[in-house]
Amino acid sequence: MGDAATVRLASGAEVVGHVRLIGARVDPQTGLVRVRLALPVRPDIRPGGFAQADFASNSRAVLTVPEAAVRYGASGATVQTLDRRNAVRSRPVRVGRRGGGYVELTSGPPPGTRVVLGGGAFVLDGDVVRPTLGSGR
Incomplete structure (x- = not known):
């Protein structure tokens, strides 16, 4: 929670958001999980819109x-x-x-x-x- 994500909107604009919620279930067919992001208020971000998000990785070599x-x-x-x-x-x-x-x-x-x-x-x-x-x- 709180990890940064760069969101690319349909218009091509990029905004930075933060993970607010991670779903409890992984879709067994696609391997995808629902993630909710907190995004800044902007006129080009609307409920139900589509975008692509890249998540910052906090991974480290172990x-x-x-x-x-x-x-x-x-x-x-x-x-x-x-x-x-x-x-x-x-x-x-x-x-x-x-x-x-x-x-x-x-x-x-x-x-x-x-x-x-x-x-x-x-x-x-x-x-x-x-x-x-x-x-x-």
Whole structure:
């Protein structure tokens, strides 16, 4: 709510509005959702008129790992990482948002660090493993 949107009117004029309401349902066929914008009062903006809106993105790059890579224990969340020798090391992490099978890491290993996905319950710190590549997403 409150995010900026640039609205292009049928006349070609552009105005800036702000998100006032986001609909609760997504149309399953089109993937569209209703959004209401607060717009300035202008003679060329009328109820029922059509326009095109571009929404400012508040997105940012984040580090994610597959949900299966995160282990939860008494001391918190961890991921098992691999060093250059393919030795396993548990590293504490803080998790953020989740979605699409992935978990955001708000703190933890740096980007590009390899993590253990399968068999993590049977792998201990210091074990040397033979990794196979995952999807790399």
